[in-house]
Amino acid sequence: MSESENHDPIRLLAIRDTPLSLDEVYDAVGDDAAGGTTLFVGTVRDHDGGKSVAALEYSAHPTAEKELRRIAEKVCADFPVRALAAVHRVGRLAITDKAVIVAVSCAHRGEAFEAARRLIDDLKHQVPIWKHQVFTDGEEEWVGAGTC
Template sequence: MRLLGIRETALSVPEVLAAIGDHEAGGTALFVGTVRNHDGPADRAAVTSLEYSAHPSAVVELRRVAERVAADFPVRALAAVHRVGGLAVGDLAVIVAVACPHRAEAFDACRRLIDDLKATVPIWKRQTFADGTSEWVGACG
């Protein structure tokens, strides 16, 4: 694990890619989660912003997730960063990346990393809609 964090500052794809560079890795997989302008059915009001909040244990749980992925796949390098605080449509909310000897392993490990992060790391989001309403959504959403 070369880069893990939960930040109030903007995320950087080049920073994440630089962190996982490895000459023994033939495959690098990257996932970037971006704030979109909608959620749910078409008749729902448009999303105007998100606010992410993290439990104090979130970094510890993020490390556990990363360690499990590294134990289950031939990971050469791994990175995962998530934003907290207020985000606008188009902002980067999460970036995960994995470098492995081969592409199939990198794809599988990266998918597992983001799926497990979303399922278990205690990060919640509040969506604000154009009609002025808002709602809290479960872990990472």
């Protein structure tokens, strides 16, 4: 089997309750044949919909990692991905905490940008992860993704 036939571009996929590492994700997509790497970091902001946010809590369905893999495989099938990584945090997060990090490396920057955008957009819309927002005025809101 040649190296290209043995090449699995999916290097890191995880949903975890511990802080996320930019270095871990970036290092996972390192590839000598990649000329462009796109890294996206989603952080907890202090507002949403005109309201002040105190904190958030993410929860995930047990099938979330399986769905994340399905999305990653589709991105790899649709784009010339050299390496791909995606991690999402669950549990209670504070303002400025990293909630999600995705990275894609490709031979060229344009491909890397397009693939990373598809990866994060599909993750947000299809992976069953829910966000429970707690606002500073005491109100709460659930925002969800996925098909469950």
